[in-house]
Amino acid sequence: MGEMMAKQGMLFTAGMVILGTITLALVLMVAEQRQQAAVQLTALFGADRQHDLFTSIEAGLREIILVESKMEFNASNATTITIGESIPSNADSFREAMADFEGFVEGHFSEAQLNLIDVQDNLPFFIWPYNVSFTHPSQYGQDRFTITPTALNVKSYDIFIDSSGMEIESLTWGGSKNGNVPMSVRAVDYLGNEFVEAHQVDLTKNVAITIEFADEDDELLVQIRPNELGTLRIENHEEESVFVAVTIGFPLMGEPVSATLPPDTIRINYSSMGIEHRGTVRMV
Amino acid sequence: MGFVFSMDIIIAVGFALLLLIIAQGFLSVSEDPSSLLQAGRMGSDIVAALDHQGALDTLDEDEIADALEELVPGNYRMRLEIITEGGEGLEIGEEIPAAGELFSGRRVFAVTDGGEIADYGIVQYYIWVNG
Numbered sequence: 465m466g467e468m469m470a471k472q473g474m475l476f477t478a479g480m481v482i483l484g485t486i487t488l489a490l491v492l493m494v495a496e497q498r499q500q501a502a503v504q505l506t507a508l509f510g511a512d513r514q515h516d517l518f519t520s521i522e523a524g525l526r527e528i529i530l531v532e533s534k535m536e537f538n539a540s541n542a543t544t545i546t547i548g549e550s551i552p553s554n555a556d557s558f559r560e561a562m563a564d565f566e567g568f569v570e571g572h573f574s575e576a577q578l579n580l581i582d583v584q585d586n587l588p589f590f591i592w593p594y595n596v597s598f599t600h601p602s603q604y605g606q607d608r609f610t611i612t613p614t615a616l617n618v619k620s621y622d623i624f625i626d627s628s629g630m631e632i633e634s635l636t637w638g639g640s641k642n643g644n645v646p647m648s649v650r651a652v653d654y655l656g657n658e659f660v661e662a663h664q665v666d667l668t669k670n671v672a673i674t675i676e677f678a679d680e681d682d683e684l685l686v687q688i689r690p691n692e693l694g695t696l697r698i699e700n701h702e703e704e705s706v707f708v709a710v711t712i713g714f715p716l717m718g719e720p721v722s723a724t725l726p727p728d729t730i731r732i733n734y735s736s737m738g739i740e741h742r743g744t745v746r747m748v
Numbered sequence: 749m750g751f752v753f754s755m756d757i758i759i760a761v762g763f764a765l766l767l768l769i770i771a772q773g774f775l776s777v778s779e780d781p782s783s784l785l786q787a788g789r790m791g792s793d794i795v796a797a798l799d800h801q802g803a804l805d806t807l808d809e810d811e812i813a814d815a816l817e818e819l820v821p822g823n824y825r826m827r828l829e830i831i832t833e834g835g836e837g838l839e840i841g842e843e844i845p846a847a848g849e850l851f852s853g854r855r856v857f858a859v860t861d862g863g864e865i866a867d868y869g870i871v872q873y874y875i876w877v878n879g
């Protein structure tokens with residue numbers, strides 16, 4: 465009887481030890497999972513902070529470009545984009561604002577780095593998903609801008625010219641008038657004069673449209689340069705600035721058209737968390 | 749023998765209780781951390797909206813406070829601390845509670861005034877669940 469009780473006691477103790485070990489193992493497993501979840505949560509918090517900083521810098525740069533350059537961007541449907549600006553323009557305040565913002569951000573956030581050299585010099589944009597570049601080849605603020613398509617993937621050009629300080633005397637269309645790309649030019653001035661001309665052009669041939677101003681020596685040129693990969697170049701040789709807006713039509717590609725600054729304009733690096741984000745500024 | 753048996757039970761029950769207490773310590777959660785993450789994202793969106801609406805451009809405590817009140821849901825509280833390169837310093841919203849969990853983040857912004865960029869600032873925001 466005594467032996468049997470002793471055996472029962474031992475079995476009970478052994479049972480409790482096994483149960484306890486299993487419980488302990490479960491507890492340790494849950495604890496490890498909780499620790500992993502905490503690490504993942506910390507990474508998520510870090511990613512959120514990085515996203516916060518990135519999007520706010522992007523918004524700040526976008527605001528500076530829109531306010532200081534007074535450029536206009538519009539992509540109201542999936543296949544056209546309009547970019548407008550006055551040429552020539554005073555770019556000093558734009559460059560100063562960009563440099564100040566860069567200094568401010570990098571001074572307060574050691575993890576942030578802005579690459580604005582090209583942006584301050586030429587203020588280039590890329591039009592996606594068509595890989596078309598829009599830039600100011602003689603430095604932003606000078607008399608010209610260019611639009612360079614790849615693989616001649618432009619479907620149409622519509623150019624609007626608004627002269628608020630000079631009377632437009634004439635619009636002369638030179639070069640290609642036979643092709644499969646519709647191109648139109650509409651020029652208006654502060655006196656209410658309006659000149660409109662539209663043709664189908666061949667982007668592999670020269671187009672040279674001249675806008676003459678009354679009582680002025682120089683002119684505004686709209687050119688397509690086949691020897692420069694079909695670049696559309698618009699240059700105003702007058703000192704008085706003129707607003708020019710170009711609407712570019714593209715074939716439908718399934719994703720909406722957008723315009724951005726060059727890649728890697730903004731870089732956020734949280735090296736302690738192993739998080740790095742490189743990106744750009746989307747204007748529209 | 750009965751004494752040994754009783755001791756056995758006491759030790760086993762004590763051991764089990766100890767394990768339960770340890771388990772409770774590991775498993776106890778005061779608040780779901782993902783809700784804090786959610787709150788943080790909301791705080792960031794609210795500050796982005798204030799920037800987008802132009803409220804931050806005013807650098808006016810009352811105007812920003814009014815805009816903030818319209819955006820913050822009733823069960824949340826928020827505080828903004830704004831400093832600018834030009835030396836402005838604003839504190840808007842509720843006092844930060846002494847205890848409890850909150851989320852904090854920072855965003856930069858540009859101040860537009862009269863059609864030109866006039867200043868740059870940083871908003872430090874705090875958001876927490878009311879009560």
